[in-house]
Amino acid sequence: MSTITATLDTDRARRLRLALTALLAAVVTVGAPFYFAPFQVFQLTMVLLYAVALAGLNLLVGFGGQISLGHGAFFAAGAYTAAVMLDRYDTGHLATLPVAAVGCFLLGLGFGVPALRLRGLYLALVTLSFAVFLPPLLKRLEPVTGGSMGLTVDKLQPPAWSGLAEDQWTYFVVLAVTAVALLLARNLLRSRVGRALLAVRDNESAAEVMGVRLSLHKTLAFAWSALFAGVSGCVYTWVIGFVSPDSFSFVLSITLLAGLVVGGLASLYGPLLGAAFVMYVPSVAQDISEAAPGVVFGLLIIAVMFVAPTGLAGLAGRVRGAAVSRLTRTTSAAGDRTPGSEPSAPPTPADPAPVDAEPVGAPPRTEKE
Amino acid sequence: MSAVTELLQQVVEGVGSGAVYASLALALVLIHRFTGIVNFAQGELAMISTYVAWQLVASGMSFWLALPVTLAVSFAGGMLIERIVIRPVQNAPELTMVIVTVGLFIFVNAMAGLIWSFTVKDFPQPFPDGGIDLAGVRVDWSTFGIIAVVAVVMGLLYVLFQHTSIGLVMRAVACNPASARLSGIRVGRVLMLGWGLAATVGAVSGVLVAPVLFLEPNMMGGVLIYAFAAATLGGFDSPVGAVVGGLCVGVAETLAGAYVDVIGADLKVGVPLVIILAVLLVRPQGLFGRAAVERA
Numbered sequence: 001m002s003t004i005t006a007t008l009d010t011d012r013a014r015r016l017r018l019a020l021t022a023l024l025a026a027v028v029t030v031g032a033p034f035y036f037a038p039f040q041v042f043q044l045t046m047v048l049l050y051a052v053a054l055a056g057l058n059l060l061v062g063f064g065g066q067i068s069l070g071h072g073a074f075f076a077a078g079a080y081t082a083a084v085m086l087d088r089y090d091t092g093h094l095a096t097l098p099v100a101a102v103g104c105f106l107l108g109l110g111f112g113v114p115a116l117r118l119r120g121l122y123l124a125l126v127t128l129s130f131a132v133f134l135p136p137l138l139k140r141l142e143p144v145t146g147g148s149m150g151l152t153v154d155k156l157q158p159p160a161w162s163g164l165a166e167d168q169w170t171y172f173v174v175l176a177v178t179a180v181a182l183l184l185a186r187n188l189l190r191s192r193v194g195r196a197l198l199a200v201r202d203n204e205s206a207a208e209v210m211g212v213r214l215s216l217h218k219t220l221a222f223a224w225s226a227l228f229a230g231v232s233g234c235v236y237t238w239v240i241g242f243v244s245p246d247s248f249s250f251v252l253s254i255t256l257l258a259g260l261v262v263g264g265l266a267s268l269y270g271p272l273l274g275a276a277f278v279m280y281v282p283s284v285a286q287d288i289s290e291a292a293p294g295v296v297f298g299l300l301i302i303a304v305m306f307v308a309p310t311g312l313a314g315l316a317g318r319v320r321g322a323a324v325s326r327l328t329r330t331t332s333a334a335g336d337r338t339p340g341s342e343p344s345a346p347p348t349p350a351d352p353a354p355v356d357a358e359p360v361g362a363p364p365r366t367e368k369e
Numbered sequence: 370m371s372a373v374t375e376l377l378q379q380v381v382e383g384v385g386s387g388a389v390y391a392s393l394a395l396a397l398v399l400i401h402r403f404t405g406i407v408n409f410a411q412g413e414l415a416m417i418s419t420y421v422a423w424q425l426v427a428s429g430m431s432f433w434l435a436l437p438v439t440l441a442v443s444f445a446g447g448m449l450i451e452r453i454v455i456r457p458v459q460n461a462p463e464l465t466m467v468i469v470t471v472g473l474f475i476f477v478n479a480m481a482g483l484i485w486s487f488t489v490k491d492f493p494q495p496f497p498d499g500g501i502d503l504a505g506v507r508v509d510w511s512t513f514g515i516i517a518v519v520a521v522v523m524g525l526l527y528v529l530f531q532h533t534s535i536g537l538v539m540r541a542v543a544c545n546p547a548s549a550r551l552s553g554i555r556v557g558r559v560l561m562l563g564w565g566l567a568a569t570v571g572a573v574s575g576v577l578v579a580p581v582l583f584l585e586p587n588m589m590g591g592v593l594i595y596a597f598a599a600a601t602l603g604g605f606d607s608p609v610g611a612v613v614g615g616l617c618v619g620v621a622e623t624l625a626g627a628y629v630d631v632i633g634a635d636l637k638v639g640v641p642l643v644i645i646l647a648v649l650l651v652r653p654q655g656l657f658g659r660a661a662v663e664r665a
Contacts, residue, residue, distance in 0.1 A: 061464070065464065067463075067464055067467050069409075069471070114646055114649065114650060121406070121407045121463065121467065122601075122645075122649055122653075124407070124409075124467050125407065125597050125601065125645060126642070126645055126646060126649070128409075128594070128597075129594050129597065129598070129638075129641055129642040129645055130642060132590070132591070132594050132638055132642075133636075133638050133639045133642050136635045136636055136638060136639075137636065137639070139635065140633075140635060140636055250590070254471060254474070254475060257468070257471065258471070258472070258475065261468050289483060290482060290487060291479040291480070291481075291482035291483035291487070292479070292483070293479070294475050294476065294478055294479025294480075294482065295476060295479040295480060295483060297472075297475050297476075297479070298472050298473065298474070298475035298476025298477070298478075298479060298480075299472075299476055300472075301468060301469070301471065301472030301475065301476075302454060302469055302472040302473065302476065305458060305461075305465050305468055305469050305472065306457055306458070309465065
């Protein structure tokens, strides 16, 4: 009986805490553009738009277990779709979003087909060479893309009724897009598609036996993830108002992957943390030297893989988990012991033999529930 | 110049650049055979070795003395990287390994920029200028030199692996690490040796290509893609395949750039992409590779 009330209590407390956190987050996100200077608002906007691309990459890498070193290419495709539409057809900003999204989805679908036959390393190879190939291709298609000079298009302009400055209006538009995208990513993962994806990542053969169509879901994962990258690129054009092939070199692809890894693979907040990382680390480190961002990125990626494969997002959870298990251990040691209430025995060291069935980036398990 | 000699001229140039790709591909294949991973940082390791050579030459050493020193430094560097960076994640999933080597890529690239700055540097051409005329086809001494160096490296590797006891031990580890360990081989040391060798072979490719591309931290990015294509074409577990693949990729790239108008000089980097895709779709194990039989 007492356990029931206890669970109710904790349940209510958790809901209350969740509601408070959500409220606080809402107040901060809505209030930020009125508090910060325009340049800082711009940086926040960039964080939000990178988060969309990282959420897409997360679907593929974190939850799908496929490696892409070429997501900058889909980002570029989205950005150029928007820029060309604005430049040539003057369609207005909002119309570019669905076109970029659908276009990149189809592009991802096309790319997903070879991805079916390419496991792990090879997919990384192909996507990397695609990312290297794209900038010269964009330069070549000069009549459409403006060649190496790029295209300059209108940025978002606040409508008169809003009474907002340009940076504030842009921030809110991007915030809306990001919120919808992150919500979509979250719901996607809780749907049939998401569960199939996790099953495929954790054990392909078992998933297939359970009736998951591998080819369909791997291709779809690629397509969805390309869609997110494309949307992010499209919004990038809205915010920056300029695209050029050199903005989308393969370094962008690698930076995106690096940001995601540091933020936390297979975590829902990972993309947001990773996006902040992608935005702020270079701008802070650049003051030291041109090479400093790379040094920091490289070291952090390796360090994260060594000590905290769940990234920043997982780190918080792990610290809390460790604290909780230590606390419960001390209380259960002090109080009366009931069988079963004991905290689980310290995890036995993993089998030293290579574990084939282990999902890529195994630790993300903690984030799945 | 007749069409045939022009074609031959292009082929000769293709073989020259192909030899460089072959040597980097050889480094990739070595590491893949020993540790089962594709080292995305291979090109950057070669780049930083080239910087070491440049530094030695710039401080007054003769090129042919600087080269062995550079190779020794690369060998030690490769061993250290295996021990420090790769060993801790050796049994980790593939994704972790790829990400670690990508991290190494970013780190090494930035370190080179930090130490030597991002400005382009002139790298001394070790081979004499000029060349000879073979039936209207001009072959530079440097082309000869590159091919000769790569051939020597291949020969040395062949002798090492097939005719020495350390080579036998290395082959045993590549073939079956668990059994090798059970028969008393220090597998960890052999793996370090493998990485050291790969870094050395990669350094050769960097030194060879630097006079043509000019030395800068991003020099090897493009070469790496070609080397990937070469290794994929030849098969990631076949050293012979890497060399044959490298030459094929070099020739294909030059010919496509010269004769296919749509491609031209600027889109040549699309050639390795097409080769990689085609090989993986048609014959995923590559020309000389063995198909992996998988038991679920």
